[in-house]
Amino acid sequence: MERECYTISVYTENNIGLLNRISAIFLKRHINLDSMTASVSEIKDVFRFTIVVKITEEQVKKLVGQIEKQIEVIKAFYHKDDETIYQETALFKVASKLLFEERQIQNVIKESNSNIVTVTPEFFVLEKTGRRKEVEELYDKLEPYGLMQFVRSGRIAVTKEKMHISKIIESFGVETV
Amino acid sequence: METQTQTIEKETKETTGHMTGAEAVIHCLLSEGVDLIYGYPGGAIMPVYDELYKFQDRLQHILTRHEQGATHAAQGYARTSGKVGVAIATSGPGATNFVTGIADAQIDSTPMVCITGQVGSHLLGSDAFQETDIIGISTPITKWNHQVTKAEDIPSVLAKAFYIARSGRPGPVLIDITKDAQFGELDFKYEKCKGVRSYKPVPETDPETLEQAASLINSAKKPMIVFGQGVILGEAEEELKNFIEKTNIPSAWTILGLSALPTAHPLNVGMVGMHGNYGPNKLTNECDLLLAIGMRFDDRVTGNLETYAKQAKVIHFEIDPAEVNKNVKADVAVMGDVKSTLAEILPMVTSNNHEAWLQEFKDFDTIEYDKVIKEELYPSKEGLSMGEVLRGINEETKGDAVIVSDVGQHQMIACRYAEFVKSKSNVTSGGLGTMGFALPAAIGAKMGAPEREVVAIIGDGGYQMTIQELGTIFQTRVPVKIVVLNNDFLGMVRQWQQLFFDKRYASTEMVNPDFVTIAKGYHIAAKRVTKREELQSAIQEMIASKEPYFLEVCVEKENNVFPMIPTGASVSDIRLS
Numbered sequence: 001m002e003r004e005c006y007t008i009s010v011y012t013e014n015n016i017g018l019l020n021r022i023s024a025i026f027l028k029r030h031i032n033l034d035s036m037t038a039s040v041s042e043i044k045d046v047f048r049f050t051i052v053v054k055i056t057e058e059q060v061k062k063l064v065g066q067i068e069k070q071i072e073v074i075k076a077f078y079h080k081d082d083e084t085i086y087q088e089t090a091l092f093k094v095a096s097k098l099l100f101e102e103r104q105i106q107n108v109i110k111e112s113n114s115n116i117v118t119v120t121p122e123f124f125v126l127e128k129t130g131r132r133k134e135v136e137e138l139y140d141k142l143e144p145y146g147l148m149q150f151v152r153s154g155r156i157a158v159t160k161e162k163m164h165i166s167k168i169i170e171s172f173g174v175e176t177v
Numbered sequence: 178m179e180t181q182t183q184t185i186e187k188e189t190k191e192t193t194g195h196m197t198g199a200e201a202v203i204h205c206l207l208s209e210g211v212d213l214i215y216g217y218p219g220g221a222i223m224p225v226y227d228e229l230y231k232f233q234d235r236l237q238h239i240l241t242r243h244e245q246g247a248t249h250a251a252q253g254y255a256r257t258s259g260k261v262g263v264a265i266a267t268s269g270p271g272a273t274n275f276v277t278g279i280a281d282a283q284i285d286s287t288p289m290v291c292i293t294g295q296v297g298s299h300l301l302g303s304d305a306f307q308e309t310d311i312i313g314i315s316t317p318i319t320k321w322n323h324q325v326t327k328a329e330d331i332p333s334v335l336a337k338a339f340y341i342a343r344s345g346r347p348g349p350v351l352i353d354i355t356k357d358a359q360f361g362e363l364d365f366k367y368e369k370c371k372g373v374r375s376y377k378p379v380p381e382t383d384p385e386t387l388e389q390a391a392s393l394i395n396s397a398k399k400p401m402i403v404f405g406q407g408v409i410l411g412e413a414e415e416e417l418k419n420f421i422e423k424t425n426i427p428s429a430w431t432i433l434g435l436s437a438l439p440t441a442h443p444l445n446v447g448m449v450g451m452h453g454n455y456g457p458n459k460l461t462n463e464c465d466l467l468l469a470i471g472m473r474f475d476d477r478v479t480g481n482l483e484t485y486a487k488q489a490k491v492i493h494f495e496i497d498p499a500e501v502n503k504n505v506k507a508d509v510a511v512m513g514d515v516k517s518t519l520a521e522i523l524p525m526v527t528s529n530n531h532e533a534w535l536q537e538f539k540d541f542d543t544i545e546y547d548k549v550i551k552e553e554l555y556p557s558k559e560g561l562s563m564g565e566v567l568r569g570i571n572e573e574t575k576g577d578a579v580i581v582s583d584v585g586q587h588q589m590i591a592c593r594y595a596e597f598v599k600s601k602s603n604v605t606s607g608g609l610g611t612m613g614f615a616l617p618a619a620i621g622a623k624m625g626a627p628e629r630e631v632v633a634i635i636g637d638g639g640y641q642m643t644i645q646e647l648g649t650i651f652q653t654r655v656p657v658k659i660v661v662l663n664n665d666f667l668g669m670v671r672q673w674q675q676l677f678f679d680k681r682y683a684s685t686e687m688v689n690p691d692f693v694t695i696a697k698g699y700h701i702a703a704k705r706v707t708k709r710e711e712l713q714s715a716i717q718e719m720i721a722s723k724e725p726y727f728l729e730v731c732v733e734k735e736n737n738v739f740p741m742i743p744t745g746a747s748v749s750d751i752r753l754s
Contacts, residue, residue, distance in 0.1 A: 013375050017312055017322065024317040065499035071321045071341055074375040172374040 001056035035154030086157035093149035198328030199224035205335035215247035219267025222294030224359035242645035246617035248278020253621030269307030284608030288347035320348030328361030340370035345378025382513035391525035397466035406433035407471015413516035429457035436602040456541030462749040474504040484747035560733030567594040578630040583615035583639035586668035613642030696727035703727040
């Protein structure tokens with residue numbers, strides 16, 4: 001079976017050890033995570049992990065089974081790229097003097113659909129949100145001029161189809177613990 | 178069950194009020210119906226031990242000689258009593274010594290609550306004396322774990338711990354309690370946990386899958402059952418029996434399913450897996466329908482998955498959704514507790530007569546008896562065999578004993594040849610293969626079923642891994658019977674070295690101490706048998722004893738366990754020699 005990129009969305013209770021518990025499932029199977037992002041979700045007090053892995057569909061099914069088995073995991077889903085809307089964010093810290101010394105850099109910025117977050121006499125910070133490829137393209141263009149710092153976030157994604165999590169939450173009724 | 182519930186209600190009504198976290202731990206245990214725990218004291222758990230002292234008339238604490246022993250004893254207790262085993266230890270090394278027992282309980286689905294003390298919460302992360310991150314360490318090997326840093330959280334967390342440990346597919350739970358939470362005060366009120374919203378212990382059964390399964394069962398010409406520990410954990414022995422007797426399907430068992438169906442039952446066709454019986458292994462690859470009931474297709478059961486039961490349709494009766502299609506693809510997955518799914522499917526299946534098919538199992542049995550079993554049970558050679566010791570124990574106990582086995586050749590022989598009439602009679606370390614399991618597990622097994630005879634069958638290697646628990650036996654006088662089958666080798670590894678490593682016996686020969694003297698040092702009656710004519714009377718004496726008893730049987734050094742499926746081979750490539 002072919003390896004593909006899968007986005008796993010995990011809805012969980014807010015629990016201190018859960019990140020460890022979920023990452024241990026990948027560790028045990030020697031599967032490397034492309035990225036992992038934790039945040040609040042659309043539901044009050046419910047958290048959401050967004051995990052990206054390149055594996056086979058058979059593997060991802062088993063992983064989701066193991067993840068859902070964890071006590072504080074409410075529900076886990078997996079999706080292929082064409083089933084989700086997904087983005088990553090990157091920050092580029094660049095020396096301000098380059099704006100004047102290397103005029104070409106201004107064109108790169110203009111064409112890149114990125115935002116200047118802050119400018120100081122020493123540096124400016126460029127924020128680029130998009131698909132991995134777009135971020136990488138900008139990286140390739142800016143890198144020759146010299147980057148003071150670069151960082152990229154993990155993927156965040158929403159699905160095109162409805163996520164049937166709200167119904168599960170409704171069925172909980174009164175919280176027991 | 179009812180009396181336990183009543184006790185709990187009484188306890189809940191009785192115990193409220195202002196108290197310390199340490200005292201609350203005791204009241205939580207009492208409220209859960211716990212009257213026996215295993216443990217080892219130390220700095221970070223001392224406040225709880227101080228309360229144990231005060232409550233010793235209601236809550237018995239068994240001091241093991243090592244924390245690992247406490248976990249295995251709690252496992253043995255859980256396996257024979259069907260209740261949750263409880264083990265308690267201090268922080269740091271106390272907690273890390275729990276790790277093997279917890280991992281064993283996790284892979285063998287044993288309900289257990291482990292309580293560990295922890296350094297004060299203000300010291301967490303400071304590398305304080307005996308501080309260790311037991312939550313981090315135990316995460317991958319627990320069903321659930323949680324650290325308590327406030328006294329007021331103790332009742333709800335322990336209630337949740339017991340609920341999670343025993344519900345659905347059972348497993349171990351670890352609760353780590355900081356010392357300040359033990360000293361802290363709270364207004365105690367205990368409410369049993371009735372559910373955790375993100376956790377569904379038993380999945381719903383889709384009625385359609387029952388119909389699909391029934392239709393496959395009713396049309397199958399060569400159906401075969403492999404049942405596992407799910408039957409025992411779900412207390413579905415009667416339902417299994419009714420189901421197989423109506424359908425007349427030959428039924429084999431995994432090592433942990435052993436004793437769910439009496440050995441002598443005419444439809445019991447033996448063990449599957451690496452050292453299982455010839456017929457069920459061979460015929461796994463000839464059946465047209467494989468019914469997996471409360472088992473998880475461990476690799477020691479399936480051999481090479483590429484050639485495992487490929488010709489058969491597979492029905493998987495399973496409580497844990499993550500087990501379905503994990504190793505073997507199921508054509509129909511019947512989710513739920515086997516106690517209810519087997520009862521529900523019973524009226525949907527037709528009575529059947531699989532006489533010719535059953536005869537195939539019998540024919541393989543005859544071959545196996547002639548080539549393997551006969552020599553193992555009635556050896557023609559001078560040296561004693563492990564099998565004849567088991568035969569002798571069967572004769573004395575009439576299959577009524579609990580057999581606790583360790584890991585290795587003797588374990589395979591015990592599981593192959595021990596005869597059982599009752600469920601919850603086979604206690605062994607299946608999934609993890611923990612040498613050193615049997616001696617402490619036997620202590621717990623006996624305390625979990627005090628009316629039953631408990632015989633531990635141990636090899637000379639595994640025995641020395643937890644031999645210090647003889648101290649626990651001496652102190653408690655728990656009347657377990659210990660049989661060490663001594664071949665002066667780590668026998669199973671030696672067997673593999675002989676078969677697959679050209680007899681290069683790397684570090685498998687044991688120079689052993691005088692086991693009888695050691696037992697006597699603990700004031701345990703002890704005997705050594707080296708000759709066949711002494712064997713039966715020694716077993717008789719051991720079984721007749723009302724006290725703990727140690728019997729060493731010096732067996733043939735280089736016997737091998739057969740049949741055997743070599744690693745990576747197909748189940749149908751099982752070898753008889």
